[in-house]
Amino acid sequence: MQTFLQRNLFSTNFAFRLIMKKTHILILVLIAAAVGYMIMSMGSLSTYESIASAKQKQGKFVNVIAKLDKSQPVEYDALKNPNYLSFTAVDSLGNTAKVIYHSPKPPELEHTERVVLKGKMQGDVFECQNILLKCPSKYKDDPKNVQKSLNENTQQ
Amino acid sequence: MQYIGERLLPGQLGHLFVILSLVASLVAAIAYFKSTQSDLPEDKESWKRLARIAFSLDIISVFAIFFLLIFLIQSHYFEYFYVYKNSSTELEPKYILSCLWSASEGSFLLWTLWHAVLGGVLMFKGKEWEAPVMTVISFAQFCLATMLLGIYFFGKKVGASPFALFRQQMPELPLFASDDYVTKIKDGNGLNPLLQNYWMVIHPPVLFLGFASTIVPFAYGIAGLWTKKFGEVMKAALPWALFSAAVLGLGIMMGAAWAYESLTFGGYWAWDPVENASLVPWLVLVCGIHTLLAYRSTGHSLRATHLFFILQFILILYSTFLTRSGILGDSSVHSFADLGMNIQLLLFVLVFLIPALILFAGRYKQIPNIVKEESISSREFWLFVGSLVLFLSAVYIISFTSLPVFNNVTDKKSALGEDQEYTYNRVMVLVTSILGLLTAITQYLKYKNTNRDFILKKIGVPTVISLIISVLISIFGGIHYDKYGAGYLAAIHVALFAAVYSVVANAMYIWVGMKGDIKKAGASVAHFGFGLVLVGILISSSKKEVISFNTSGIAVPFGEDSKENSKENLTLVRGQELSMLNYKVNYRKDTFFTGDPKRYFEINFQDKEKGEEFNLYPNAFINYKGNTGLMANPDSKHYWNKDIFTYITSLPDPEKNKDTANFHDKTVKIGEKIFFASGYMTVDTVTSAYERTRINTKAADSVVALKISVIGKDSSNHLAQPLLVYTKGNSVSIPDTVLSQDLSVRLNAITTDGINIGVKESDSLLQYVTLKAYVFPMINILWIGIIVMVIGFLMSMWRRFKNV
Numbered sequence: 001m002q003t004f005l006q007r008n009l010f011s012t013n014f015a016f017r018l019i020m021k022k023t024h025i026l027i028l029v030l031i032a033a034a035v036g037y038m039i040m041s042m043g044s045l046s047t048y049e050s051i052a053s054a055k056q057k058q059g060k061f062v063n064v065i066a067k068l069d070k071s072q073p074v075e076y077d078a079l080k081n082p083n084y085l086s087f088t089a090v091d092s093l094g095n096t097a098k099v100i101y102h103s104p105k106p107p108e109l110e111h112t113e114r115v116v117l118k119g120k121m122q123g124d125v126f127e128c129q130n131i132l133l134k135c136p137s138k139y140k141d142d143p144k145n146v147q148k149s150l151n152e153n154t155q156q
Numbered sequence: 157m158q159y160i161g162e163r164l165l166p167g168q169l170g171h172l173f174v175i176l177s178l179v180a181s182l183v184a185a186i187a188y189f190k191s192t193q194s195d196l197p198e199d200k201e202s203w204k205r206l207a208r209i210a211f212s213l214d215i216i217s218v219f220a221i222f223f224l225l226i227f228l229i230q231s232h233y234f235e236y237f238y239v240y241k242n243s244s245t246e247l248e249p250k251y252i253l254s255c256l257w258s259a260s261e262g263s264f265l266l267w268t269l270w271h272a273v274l275g276g277v278l279m280f281k282g283k284e285w286e287a288p289v290m291t292v293i294s295f296a297q298f299c300l301a302t303m304l305l306g307i308y309f310f311g312k313k314v315g316a317s318p319f320a321l322f323r324q325q326m327p328e329l330p331l332f333a334s335d336d337y338v339t340k341i342k343d344g345n346g347l348n349p350l351l352q353n354y355w356m357v358i359h360p361p362v363l364f365l366g367f368a369s370t371i372v373p374f375a376y377g378i379a380g381l382w383t384k385k386f387g388e389v390m391k392a393a394l395p396w397a398l399f400s401a402a403v404l405g406l407g408i409m410m411g412a413a414w415a416y417e418s419l420t421f422g423g424y425w426a427w428d429p430v431e432n433a434s435l436v437p438w439l440v441l442v443c444g445i446h447t448l449l450a451y452r453s454t455g456h457s458l459r460a461t462h463l464f465f466i467l468q469f470i471l472i473l474y475s476t477f478l479t480r481s482g483i484l485g486d487s488s489v490h491s492f493a494d495l496g497m498n499i500q501l502l503l504f505v506l507v508f509l510i511p512a513l514i515l516f517a518g519r520y521k522q523i524p525n526i527v528k529e530e531s532i533s534s535r536e537f538w539l540f541v542g543s544l545v546l547f548l549s550a551v552y553i554i555s556f557t558s559l560p561v562f563n564n565v566t567d568k569k570s571a572l573g574e575d576q577e578y579t580y581n582r583v584m585v586l587v588t589s590i591l592g593l594l595t596a597i598t599q600y601l602k603y604k605n606t607n608r609d610f611i612l613k614k615i616g617v618p619t620v621i622s623l624i625i626s627v628l629i630s631i632f633g634g635i636h637y638d639k640y641g642a643g644y645l646a647a648i649h650v651a652l653f654a655a656v657y658s659v660v661a662n663a664m665y666i667w668v669g670m671k672g673d674i675k676k677a678g679a680s681v682a683h684f685g686f687g688l689v690l691v692g693i694l695i696s697s698s699k700k701e702v703i704s705f706n707t708s709g710i711a712v713p714f715g716e717d718s719k720e721n722s723k724e725n726l727t728l729v730r731g732q733e734l735s736m737l738n739y740k741v742n743y744r745k746d747t748f749f750t751g752d753p754k755r756y757f758e759i760n761f762q763d764k765e766k767g768e769e770f771n772l773y774p775n776a777f778i779n780y781k782g783n784t785g786l787m788a789n790p791d792s793k794h795y796w797n798k799d800i801f802t803y804i805t806s807l808p809d810p811e812k813n814k815d816t817a818n819f820h821d822k823t824v825k826i827g828e829k830i831f832f833a834s835g836y837m838t839v840d841t842v843t844s845a846y847e848r849t850r851i852n853t854k855a856a857d858s859v860v861a862l863k864i865s866v867i868g869k870d871s872s873n874h875l876a877q878p879l880l881v882y883t884k885g886n887s888v889s890i891p892d893t894v895l896s897q898d899l900s901v902r903l904n905a906i907t908t909d910g911i912n913i914g915v916k917e918s919d920s921l922l923q924y925v926t927l928k929a930y931v932f933p934m935i936n937i938l939w940i941g942i943i944v945m946v947i948g949f950l951m952s953m954w955r956r957f958k959n960v
Contacts, residue, residue: 023529023537027544034548038555041579045559048486048569061574065486078806082725082926104725104806104926107786116486118574129574134485143326146241146345150331153234153244153343 046118051095054121064117064126066091068109076105089117089126097121101128108133159323161338162235170224170319174304177217177268181297184210188291192382204287208279211290214297215272221304222269225262225318229255234341237325238262238318244346246753254356255347257364260480261304261318266360268300270368278372285389288379289372296371299504303497313496349753349777349787355414363411363434366404367472370437372396373444374469377462378512381519387458390448393465395956397445402949404438409942420788420803422930423700424938425693427580429488432557433475439550441468443543450536453603457540459523464547466512471554473505483560487571533608535601542594549587553580578640581697585647588690592654595683596622596661599669614668618661625660626653629695637698652694658687678955682948685941692938703737704802704929725805728759730895730923732872738764739800743925747773753780754789757804757925761793774803774927798933806926819891819914821904826911833917834897835868837876842906846877848892856881862903862911866894878903878913891916895923 049062068074072088085101087109099117109115112133119128187207194200225238229252234240242262243255256262275293282289306317322341323332331337376393380386411431416424425431444464447457478484481498530537556572556579563569572579600606600615629635630649638645662684666677704726728734728743735741740762747756756775762768770793777787790803822830829836839862846861853859859881866874879890880903891902891914904912 022532023540026541030544030548034552037583038552041556044573044579045570046573048563048571063486063571076806078727078808078926079729079924082727082806083723102723107806132486143328146326147329149345150329150341153345154331154340 050093051089051091051097051126052093054126055097055124057121059120059122061118061120061129064089064091064119065114066097066117067114068112069096070110072096074105074109078104089115097126098124099126099128101131106131106133157335159338160336162321163231163233164321166224166228166233167236167319167321170221170228171317173217173220173224174301174317174319177214177221178298178301178305180210180213180217181294181301183207184214185291185294185298188287188294191287192291200287207287207290207294211275211279211294211297214294215276218265218269218272218297221318222256222265225256225265226252228319232344234344235322235338236318237320237322240322240341240344242345242347244344246343247347248352250354250357251347251352254351254360257360258347258351258356261316263360263364264300264303265318266364267368268297268304270365271297271300271371274369274372283392285376285379285383285392288382288389289375292375292378293371296508299507302500303504312499314500316497349780350419353414353418353789355410355418359407359410359414362403363407366400366407366438367434369396369400369403370441370469370472373400373441373465374508374512377465378515381462381515381523384519384522386462386519386523387451387455390458390461390465391452394445394448394452395953397441397448397465398949398953398956401438401441401445402946402953404434404441405949406942406946408434408438413939416935417792418789420790420805422928423697423932424935427553427577429484429557429560430479432553432580433471433478436550436554436557437468437471437475439546439553440464440471443547443550444468446539446543446546450539450603454530454534454536455524455526456530456536457543459520459525460540460543462516462523464543466516470505470509470512471550473508474554477501477505478557478561483564485560487560531605533601533606533611535598535603535606538594538598538601542591542598545587545590545594549583552583556580582640582644582647585644585651588651588694589647589654592651592656592658592687592690595686596654596657599662599665599680599683615661618664618668619657621664622653622657622660626656629656633695633699635695635698648694648698652691655687655690655694659684659691660687662687675951675955678948678950678952680948681951682945685943685945685948688937688941688944690941692934692936692941695934696932696938699933701931701933702928703739703800703931704927705736725926725928727806727924727926735764736761736929737931740764741929743923744771746923753777759802759925759927761800772800772802776804776807778807792932794936796936798931799935800929800931802927802929804925805928808924819900819902819916821912821914823907823910823912830913830915832897832899832915835866837864837866837899837901839864839911839913842911846879848877848879853879853881856883858882860903860906862901862913864892864901866897866899868897876901880905 046061046063049057049064051064051066054062054064066089069088069090074085074087076085082104083102085103085105087099088096089099090096099119101119106112109131114134116132116134117126117128118130118132119126121127184207187203187210191200191203191207194203228236228239229243232239232243232245238259238261239255242258243252247255257266271293275290275297278286278290278293303315304317305315306320307314323329323337326332331340334340373393373396376389376396380389380393383389408431411434412424415421415426421428441464444461447461447464450457451461477498481501483498530540559570559572596618597615600611602610626649629652635648635652636645637648662680665680666672666674666684670677670680702724705723726734726736726741728741730743730745733740733742742760742762744758744760747758748754749756754775754777756773759772759774761770761772772791772793774791775789780787786804786807788804790801792799792801824830824839826839826841829838841863843861843863844859846859846863859879861877861879864876864878866876868874874894874897876892876894876899878892878901881888881890889902889904891900893900898917900916902914902916904914906912
């Protein structure tokens with residue numbers, strides 16, 4: 001054992017092997033930097049929340065998947081203020097929250113199956129920064145929608 | 157039931173050709189495989205002959221499928237579900253092809269069609285590598301043919317056929333209870349309005365040619381590993397890789413141009429998962445091209461090249477999985493329905509990934525490798541470093557794009573943070589700096605070793621010139637993008653220098669290094685273009701400016717966090733002028749064109765200082781074909797140094813604006829001031845002459861007209877001319893409206909007491925649009941850069957093809 005160590009650890013050959021090619025060093029450094037950067041970036045990731053859990057995370061940027069609550073009014077008047085929309089969202093657990101969005105009303109809002117709301121809960125109000133709409137009209141393979149489109153395109 | 161009037165023959169032919177292409181491509185794959193494996197030359201030849209016949213059959217079948225589907229769409233055979241779903245009778249002829257590739261089945265068809273074309277070329281040009289390369293391509297053709305099958309296999313649906321009949325697809329619909337249903341379907345569902353755009357005609361074929369062509373460098377990589385003639389094979393792959401990079405790059409940026417010009421994303425690139433998924437394979441392909449160049453001249457980096465060529469194709473397959481599995485549903489503005497083919501799509505990735513990686517791992521030690529390391533002053537060293545940086549940036553982008561996939565696997569629920577674009581931009585600004593410098597300097601280095609004096613002598617001038625230019629831009633260019641602080645702004649300026657350096661150094665290299673020999677200058681031209689792309693991106697994104705800040709309406713106190721998207725939209729009332737940065741804007745009128753279902757809004761812009769005037773026509777589909785609401789297309793005014801860009805974000809809701817106000821009658825005298833909510837009016841004269849469009853009083857016995865001056869609060873002056881028309885003893889009052897003042901006036905009667913008029917004020921008279929407008933400076937540098945870069949790639953490709 002001792003001879004092995006003596007022969008190898010202290011020989012220039014082994015030392016040379018420890019000092020890798022500079023290409024390898026560069027690869028390692030770059031990859032380490034990239035991985036480090038990614039781990040750092042993970043910290044700025046957000047999460048998907050329900051309305052209830054979003055209320056627990058006040059002021060934190062989250063994604064909420066919900067639906068428009070059609071029993072509540074949608075407030076938007078482009079003449080008064082084109083950058084103010086408010087409506088009520090209801091999630092699959094039945095919780096509701098008032099949503100405020102400082103942009104025009106997405107044209108298909110009333111007809112969407114579900115919305116992905118990106119923003120922050122401030123008290124009981126969800127300050128929305130971005131809305132993704134998932135419209136049924138785009139899922140043409142759903143028989144219900146096909147029937148709807150058929151009603152327009154057929155003659156009985 | 158016996159159905160009447162169905163035209164089943166084309167569909168049956170279609171099914172037949174799908175199955176033929178499936179079988180033919182499988183036979184071709186096996187025969188090419190046997191040809192590669194055989195030791196005896198005569199065996200090789202006979203297998204190859206069989207394979208060629210089989211692949212030719214595949215080419216014929218694929219083209220037959222393509223033309224049959226075009227025929228179905230063109231003939232409006234709505235008994236076919238694909239035709240019903242994606243087309244309609246009123247569609248302009250140029251969109252027939254768009255219908256074909258607007259849905260998943262058609263785009264798979266387009267992909268397999270390009271594979272067939274490329275395979276056809278390779279049968280002639282592949283020479284000694286034909287058999288192994290075509291084995292891979294034939295197998296890919298087989299996989300793509302399964303996507304078009306649409307049959308059930310052990311209870312699992314395999315593929316989706318474009319020839320499926322409507323009644324088979326949805327037998328539960330009541331329509332199919334009647335045997336003459338075919339005559340009842342009068343029209344199709346139509347092409348998604350967002351896709352009714354000329355970009356939809358040209359972007360998909362180019363993008364899919366790019367997609368399809370990436371299999372060629374991959375197949376060469378596999379062929380090299382398989383036949384153990386690693387380097388020799390790879391050298392033959394170079395022109396193909398360059399072709400692929402040119403076309404895929406062009407395809408991606410055509411998508412960007414489409415997004416910029418015709419969609420309301422407010423830009424050309426949003427780091428949307430769909431965009432990323434196609435960018436990343438391109439980046440990795442470019443890595444492979446650069447390491448391959450290093451290998452050609454020095455023997456270094458062959459292993460990396462093999463790996464890059466494998467990965468770029470796998471990433472293409474992965475992007476197909478991402479965009480078609482519905483997994484991106486919650487993270488992309490593009491909506492992709494789940495096709496119900498997820499397992500098949502995943503298998504499509506794995507069936508290439510696993511064998512390729514096993515082969516690569518097994519042969520790794522045998523791939524020639526030079527142990528002696530590259531000199532730090534050599535070109536190959538920096539080519540490798542550049543590729544590595546590019547590759548790591550690709551890894552970074554695809555990792556964050558794949559978050560929904562990780563969520564699915566790990567049951568976690570994470571998403572990109574508050575600013576999705578910044579997640580990518582902050583890394584890419586660093587990558588830009590490094591790549592800009594490397595593309596500027598590396599061409600000046602020689603392979604193996606470069607003399608220090610040589611470098612300093614040659615690169616001194618371009619360095620000084622670029623420093624001067626970029627400092628001038630930094631000082632006078634007005635780049636003050638401080639949303640993310642001084643550090644990020646500094647990074648932008650550094651990146652700008654690197655990008656300018658890349659442009660200048662590569663332009664000068666054509667003369668300094670190449671002595672003006674333009675034939676050899678493909679690389680310099682491509683890098684020159686790439687540099688322009690970087691400059692264009694940096695300037696246009698950091699100086700992009702919203703000009704439609706809201707100056708009307710009630711100011712709402714916005715929270716600090718929402719400052720970014722607040723007040724960026726402006727409501728324009730028709731006929732009422734508003735101020736927008738240095739423009740006066742005015743919404744004038746709506747226009748329609750025959751054969752075009754869109755409504756065009758004429759928005760007049762007038763430069764306050766120069767007085768220059770122009771009209772923009774942002775337009776929208778409104779309640780089109782069951783698509784409720786508004787689908788807007790922007791319009792832009794192009795200058796050499798900037799674009800003014802605007803689109804409609806909201807329109808009045810007709811439901812809410814039912815006219816509820818009434819006329820209030822009063823008797824007045826000429827010259828008397830009559831006040832209303834936002835001004836006053838006076839009746840100037842009573843006359844029989846009037847000037848009103850669209851009113852025909854030729855049949856009338858007599859007409860009484862009033863000339864009323866309406867003065868708004870803003871001291872604007874309008875003329876209202878209500879009429880009273882007498883025909884055969886009856887009188888009809890025709891009111892006149894002043895839209896900008898929400899005012900309608902009618903003439904009831906002229907009596908001895910005075911003139912009896914009715915005045916109505918209501919919101920519903922108002923016609924208005926809400927819009928958003930941007931200025932994009934220097935966007936043309938980006939577009940020119942793309943074109944130059946593609947030309948550079950093609951120049952290199954042409955030269956390498958001749959050398960092979």
